Every structure is written in C-alpha cells, then in structure tokens.
Amino acid sequence: MGAVGLLLIISAVTFGIFFLVPKAAGVTSDDLAARFAGKTPDAATLEAIKDRFALDEPVPVQYGKYIKSIVAGDTYDTGVETIDCPAPCLGYSFRTNQPVFDEIVDRAPVTFMIAIGAAVLWLLAGITIGVVSALRRGSVIDRVSMGIALAGVSLPVFFTGLLSLAFVVHRWQLLPEVNYRGFSDNPFSLLLPWICLAFLYAALYARLTRAGMLETMNEDYIRTARAKGLPERTVVVKHGLRATLTPIMTVFGLDFGLLLGGAIITERTFSLPGIGQLALDGIYQSDLPVVLGATMVVALFVVLANLIVDILYGVVDPRVRHS
Amino acid sequence: MGDKRVARGRRPELVDDAPGGAASAPPSSFVEVRDLRIHFPTDDGIVKSVDGLSFALERGRTLGIVGESGSGKSVTSLGILGLHNRRNARVSGEIWVGGTDIVGADPETVRKLRGRTMSMIFQDPLSSMHPFYTVGKQIVEAYRVHNDVSKQVARKHAIDMLGRVGIPNPAKRVDDYPHQFSGGMRQRAMIAMALSCDPELLIADEPTTALDVTVQAQILDLLRDLQQEFNSAIIMITHDLGVVAELSDDILVMYGGRAVEYASVDDAFHRPLHPYTWGLLGSMPRLDRERTARLNPIKGSPPSLINVPQGCAFNPRCAFRDLNDGRSETERPELVELEPGHQAACHLPLDKRRELWESEIRPKL
Numbered sequence: 001m002g003a004v005g006l007l008l009i010i011s012a013v014t015f016g017i018f019f020l021v022p023k024a025a026g027v028t029s030d031d032l033a034a035r036f037a038g039k040t041p042d043a044a045t046l047e048a049i050k051d052r053f054a055l056d057e058p059v060p061v062q063y064g065k066y067i068k069s070i071v072a073g074d075t076y077d078t079g080v081e082t083i084d085c086p087a088p089c090l091g092y093s094f095r096t097n098q099p100v101f102d103e104i105v106d107r108a109p110v111t112f113m114i115a116i117g118a119a120v121l122w123l124l125a126g127i128t129i130g131v132v133s134a135l136r137r138g139s140v141i142d143r144v145s146m147g148i149a150l151a152g153v154s155l156p157v158f159f160t161g162l163l164s165l166a167f168v169v170h171r172w173q174l175l176p177e178v179n180y181r182g183f184s185d186n187p188f189s190l191l192l193p194w195i196c197l198a199f200l201y202a203a204l205y206a207r208l209t210r211a212g213m214l215e216t217m218n219e220d221y222i223r224t225a226r227a228k229g230l231p232e233r234t235v236v237v238k239h240g241l242r243a244t245l246t247p248i249m250t251v252f253g254l255d256f257g258l259l260l261g262g263a264i265i266t267e268r269t270f271s272l273p274g275i276g277q278l279a280l281d282g283i284y285q286s287d288l289p290v291v292l293g294a295t296m297v298v299a300l301f302v303v304l305a306n307l308i309v310d311i312l313y314g315v316v317d318p319r320v321r322h323s
Numbered sequence: 324m325g326d327k328r329v330a331r332g333r334r335p336e337l338v339d340d341a342p343g344g345a346a347s348a349p350p351s352s353f354v355e356v357r358d359l360r361i362h363f364p365t366d367d368g369i370v371k372s373v374d375g376l377s378f379a380l381e382r383g384r385t386l387g388i389v390g391e392s393g394s395g396k397s398v399t400s401l402g403i404l405g406l407h408n409r410r411n412a413r414v415s416g417e418i419w420v421g422g423t424d425i426v427g428a429d430p431e432t433v434r435k436l437r438g439r440t441m442s443m444i445f446q447d448p449l450s451s452m453h454p455f456y457t458v459g460k461q462i463v464e465a466y467r468v469h470n471d472v473s474k475q476v477a478r479k480h481a482i483d484m485l486g487r488v489g490i491p492n493p494a495k496r497v498d499d500y501p502h503q504f505s506g507g508m509r510q511r512a513m514i515a516m517a518l519s520c521d522p523e524l525l526i527a528d529e530p531t532t533a534l535d536v537t538v539q540a541q542i543l544d545l546l547r548d549l550q551q552e553f554n555s556a557i558i559m560i561t562h563d564l565g566v567v568a569e570l571s572d573d574i575l576v577m578y579g580g581r582a583v584e585y586a587s588v589d590d591a592f593h594r595p596l597h598p599y600t601w602g603l604l605g606s607m608p609r610l611d612r613e614r615t616a617r618l619n620p621i622k623g624s625p626p627s628l629i630n631v632p633q634g635c636a637f638n639p640r641c642a643f644r645d646l647n648d649g650r651s652e653t654e655r656p657e658l659v660e661l662e663p664g665h666q667a668a669c670h671l672p673l674d675k676r677r678e679l680w681e682s683e684i685r686p687k688l
Contacts, residue, residue, distance in 0.1 A: 220450040227404055227445075228465040228516070229438030239453055246455075318500040319454055 003307045008067075010299040015066055018292050020059065029055035036288045037094050045094055048083075052092075070296075090296055091289030093282075100293030104275055109182045111274035114193055114266060115259040121198035122205055123252070129202070130209020131241060137214065145206065152203025161196045161269035168192065178270045193270045197263060201255065208251065212244035219243070246316050250309055257305025261298025350419035352379035353556055354403075354524055359416035359426075361395070361402050368629040372398040374580040376416075377658075380573075382523060385550065385557040387571030387588070389564060389603065391625050395580040396560045397446075400526045402426075403558070404443055405433035420524055439469040441524040442517040447533050448509035452501040458485070458512045459497035466519045484515040488545060507538035511545065518549060525550075526558045531566060543569050564607045568592060576600050579626045579636030582658055586665040596667040596676050599637045601684045609688070619687070635670065643679065647671050 022032055033049040050056060052074065054065045068074075073087035085092050091100040129149070133142040168174045169192065180190050216222065217240050225239040226232075262276025271277075275294060282290030314321045361373040373395040380386045388396050401407055403418050405425045418425040421440055425433055445451035452461060462481035463474065470477070478497070485493035488511040501509055510530060517525060527546065531539040547570060550557055559570055567574055567588065574591040576584040576599060584597040595601055602621035623640035626632055635651040638644050644651060650670045658668040669676065 220445060220447060221453040223401075223406060224445060224451045224516075225453070226406055227437055227443045229434050229436070229468050230464065231434065231468075242455055243453070317455060318457075319502050322500070322503065 003303050006303050007300065010303070011067060011070070011296065012063070014292060014295050014299070015063055018288065019053065019055075019062060019066075035286060036091075049094075090293030093287055093289050095285060095287045095290075100289050103278060103290065104293060104297055106182075107273055107275045107278045110180055110272050111260060111262050111267070111276065113180060113183075113187050113190055114197065114263050114272065114274060115256060117187065117190055117194040118197035118201065118259070118263075118266075119252075119256055121194050122201035125198065126202035126205025127209045127241075127245070127248075129206040131213055131236065133206065133210045134213030134217065135236065142210075146210070149203040149206045152199050153207070155200070157196050157200060157263075157265045158269045160199055161193070161266065164192055164196060165270070178272065180272060190272075193263075193266050193272065196269075197259075197266050205248065205252075208248055209244060212247060213240060216240045216244045246313070249312060249316065253305045253309030253312075254302070257302040258298070260301040260305070262294065349422070350379075352419075353382045353421060354378075354380040354558075355417070355419040356399075356403070357417040357419075359399065359402060359418060360414070361398050361407065362413040363411060364413065365629075370628045371580050371631060372628055373402065374631070376577070376580075376582055378575050378582070378585060380524075380556045380558065382556045383550065383554045384573070385559055385571045387559045387561065387567035387574045388577060389561060389567055389574060390577035391562060393625050393628065394577040395628075396562075396577055397528055399577075400443065400528050400558065400560050403524075403526060404437055404441060405430070406437075435469070438465055438522070439520045440522060441526065442520070442522040444510075444513055444517045444525065444527040444530045446529040448506070448513040449501060449533075451513060452509065452516075454501060457498050457500055458504065459499075461501075462497075462512070462516045462519050465516050469520045480519065481515075484519050485512065488512070488515045488518075488549075489541070490515070506534055507541065510534060510538075510542055514542070514545065514549070518553065521553055522555055523553075524556045524558070526560065528560045529562070530559075531563070532561075539566075546570065564592075564603060576603065579631050580628055581636065582666075582668070583637065584667045585658065586667075590662070590665045594662075594665070594677075595680065596661055596665065596673070597637075597669050598641050598643050598671070598676075600667075601680065602640075602642070604688055605684065635668075643671060646675065 019032070022035075023029075029050055030046065032055055033046045033053075036049045036053070037045050052065075052069075054062045057065075069085070069087075069089045069091075071087060074085045074089045074092075075082055083092060083097075085099045085101075088101055089099060090104070092098070093100055093103065096103065129145045133145050136142050165178070169177060175192055176189060178189055178192050179185070180187065217236075221243075222235060222239055225235045230239075260275075262274055262279055264276035264280055266272070267274040267277040268280060275297065279291060279294035279298075281287070282294060356379070357377050359373055359376040360371070363370040363372060376395070376399060378386065388399065390396050398407075402414055403420065403425060405428075407414055409430075414426055416426060420436065423432065423436060425436070452458070456464075459478060459481045462484060463477040466472070466477045466480055467474070472480075482493045482497050485497055490496050490508060490511055496504070496508075501512070504512060510533070514530075525546075530546070531542050534542060543566065546557065546559075549555075557570070559567065561567060571588050574584075574586060574588050575582050576591070576597065578599050584591065584595060584600045586595070591600060592604070595604065599621070602619075605619040606621060608618060621640055622642075626636050626639070632638055632652075633655070634653050635641070635656050638651040641651070647670050654670070656668040656670045658666045660666045661673055671679075
C-alpha cells in the first residue's frame, strides 16, 4: 500500500516538474505544448498535445487526466489521424511516432541485462573480497584489495569503459565489440560493460562487507559459535556473513533499482540502446514525453526494489518479521 | 577431595620443574591449569590479564572463580576453551582438560574438544545467541558438529534438551527465535545448547547476572541438577559470592590476574586468609545482618593490568598495608599452602591474619 502511495507522490512530483513549474515561470500553454511536440511541430499536433494534457484547463483536471492516461490509456486526435496509446500510457513521442511505453519496453532488455550481469559480478567479487579483507585485517591482501577498492570507487565508468574499449577490444582484440540489442543477442558480449560497472560497485561493496564483517565477527554470538566447536568456515559464513549481508541487502536493493532505470553512463560509453540512453536522447532532442516517461519508469523501479527489499528483510531477519 | 588436595599440594613443584611446560608430568586431575599466563600486547604496553594462575578440578565438582571486573576471570575461561585469537593474545603455561593440553594442542584438536568435552554458558544470552536462527537450529548445530546424526534425530535431541532445562512446551518453542524467549528462558536455552553434547567440563561465565533474583535461583538449581546427572566439572565465574556459596565446592579469588586465595568454600567463607577476600565478604549484603548496618566497599579501584603494582597487587587498597613494614610494596607474595587445601598470597604473618579475622573482620560481617 505504501508503495502505491509513493508512486502517486512520484507522479505528482514529476507532473509538477514538467507542467506546473514551467507554468509558474510564465510559459504559455502553447510553448509548453511545443516542448512536448519535438523540434518542429505543426499546429494540429500542438492542439492535440494541449488537448491531451488539458493544458488550458485547471491544474486538478490536468493532473487527473495525466493519471488517467497512465492507468486507462489515451487517444490523441491530431486532426490528421487518431493515435491510440493503450494503458499504461506514459505519453506519446511525436518524434518517433510511438507510445513511450513501447519504446521503454523495447529498450528494457538491454538495461536489464547490463544490470543483472553487473550485479552478479559485483556481489560475488565485492563480498568475497570484503570477507577475505576482514578476516585477514591488516595483511597484504587486505591492504592491496582495499587500495584497489579505493581506486574502483574513484574511477568512473566512462574512464574505465573507454580505456578498456580502446585496449581490450580495439588494440588487443581480446573481446568482440560490445553489441547487444535484445534478449535474442548473446548476453556475454556485454562482458566489458559488466566488468566496468561491477568494478565500481564491487569496490563499494567490498568496503561495506569488510566493515560489516569486522563488526559482526566481534559479536558475542560469533564467540558462541566458536565455543560450540564449529569449524571456522561455518562460523564465518553461516554466522558472520549471514548477519553482515542483511544491511548490505538494503543498499543493494537501492543500487539495483536505480540501475534498472538505466545505467546512463555505461550505456552511453558502450553505445548500448538501453533505457538510460533513451532518456538521454529524449533530453538531447527535446522529446519531453520520453523524458517524462523514462523518469516515471526509473522511479517505479526504485520503489519496487525498495518494496522487495522490505519484504526480503522480513524473510531474512526474524526480528523484523515478528514485530 | 583427597585426590585434589594432593594435586594442589604438589603444584608449586610442578611449576618449578617445568617452566616451559614441555616436559611436565601428566595431570592427575580432570582439569589442571598450571602457571597460566595470558598477555595482550597493545600500543600502551602488555596487558597481563592472567599472570601465573594454577588450579585443579575434578569431575562432579564445582570451582567458583571470583573477582572484580578486570581481574582476569573471563579471560581465563576463554583461555580454557582455547578461544583467544593467537594473533593478539600470548598464552603460555598449561591447561590440561581430560588429558589434552589446550595451550600446546593444535587448533583443530581444540576445536573438536570445544562443545563436546568442554562447553561454555555465556553471560548475556541475548547477544550470545544468533538472532537469525531459531533456538532449535542453534542447538541442532551444536549437536551435529560432534555427532553424526540426521537433522531429525538432532531436532528430537534439541527438544529433549529444552525440556530437560525446564522450558515448557519444548516441541513448540524449539522453532522460536531467541528474541521470542524471555531472559530466563534464553539462559535455559543457552544451557541446553552448552549441555547438548554432555560436556565433561562446563564453564559458566556469570550465568545469572542478567537475570532477576527468582530466575537466578532457578538457574542455579538447574545447574546443580544437571551436574549430578552428567557428573560434569563446573567452573563458575562470577563476582557474586552468593552464587559461589550456593553452588561451589572450591573457590579461587582472583585479583589483578592472579589468584590471591584458593580454598574450599567452607574455609573461604569462615576462615579466609587474604585481606581482599575479607573485603569481598564485607561488601556482600546479608539478610542476617541488621538493616541499618552499612556495606563496606573495598576502597579504590582494581589495578591497571599494564602496570600491576610491583609488590602485592592489592597493597594500594589493602586496609592492613601498614602492618608489615613495607614488604608488600616491593615483593610480590606467592600463593602458599597455609593449611591443608587452603592457599593464600599475603605477606602478613599467618597468626596476625587469623587474629585480625577473628577480632576485627568477622564481628563486622
């Protein structure tokens, strides 16, 4: 229920940003319509847009129509043709003549594959390195991996991405060109974006895991586990890591949700047609419906990811379940 | 009893004969600690948490280790279980448990003894049990490390153990999480876990401090019953002399990482021979005393374990320090046997101590 309320609030905020703020700044409804229409609109399109968003009506009616089109779909009559935008209608791009939702669905596989592959890599690497560093605190392994982690946090994807493209793909030709458009393509061509993105996050997660493990391994229940005569590996994994992972899960939910809304820099660097790239193109081309739609989708993913984390928390931590 | 007295009487020679602990005689008691030292090197200096401790314990008997916070009680107990991290603790001396020297044995051997031959009940059962696993699972885990049985069999055993420590409706409570138990129930569950493999040595580190008085009494009764059933040796670590009087056969009073008095409970309570023990007895509330009588706390605070006073560690706080011409300030008193089975470490002449106890201390208790 909370999530539905949150989505309503998000829709209100995006609505406010895209419609109310310009209005308050003195932008006329014609100008506003022009922004939605792309670069060179004709009069009929402008009328259709004004009608579509009820730009000349009072604000509550505008917002009502905006919500209604998302929930129930919408049709535009441009005078020349009637455009059908079925629910969930996140808007209609007059540049590409496509409902925004369809465009997002087209792009989603790319973004999803980038996010999932990178997440698997960074979780495996980050947590493993974090645990080893914590257990061998102060050792060479710890220092080296924390040094690399610091570098990882500090190096943006457009740096590592461009370097790896230049050397790994072009000069040494160790990996094929990064080329991925949909589920029918081989996902392993995304290996390089995965590694670059995972490098950034793995560094962060290694530090998180290390800090968490250092704290957990000093807990009384770890001493109890040892006192029971459990092998050290069981103590570390079953008792230590289990407790450490719970807070990390929260962070992961947020990061992953945000990535699903488009890894803008990664997609840009590797020229991958994902949701982030779609939004970016929308901004470049003043295709406001696309920007609006992409914003809603990103928000939706973050909210959903949070919701899932909340539910998982109950599964993982019995103290949450019972209170 | 006689057996143990022999062991005690012989101990000073053993320590002298085998300072390195390599070629020492095998132990005659079930638990024998010889010249145990546990030091922690820190940036500020070496913390000598335990500095030359020796005692012995037979199966079926209980030793109470008493002392203030920081006297080395808990460090000793963790040392017996071999739980000190070898990277930050220096452990020397000998700890014989059932024929194995914990200090010298390899970690894997010690691990296999833990939980099975010797186990421990910790002070705070809420933080000492894993919050994410059910009580049953934690007992099952403790049982299955040492016993090759199926999960079903282990679960039955866990329910059995919970019932035995007096948890009502154990078949249902076995699936509860620690936070769903009350404090007393948690401590019972902790005991069930510690006893799941029928350990021969049970170390209880302040098992009743976190509990209210009625539950304390129940837990002590439970420990006594279980000891009779399993014939285990119990080391009871506490700062509560009442608990010691209730349960122990012998008592070891620790101060500044060393034993200052080691005697039977009867001797320690009725004929104590160390001023620190007198102080502890004087600061203990008693029901048979007039309500207007004030408790006599020991003045001052425990010594820093980095710079333990050169002479007697208790000297700066001792009420009778002026009675022995400054010897206690320069020379550390050794623990010596003054009466059969009764040792104390104090420079005051024995007769003087007996006289002080009878004339000054005892009447005020």
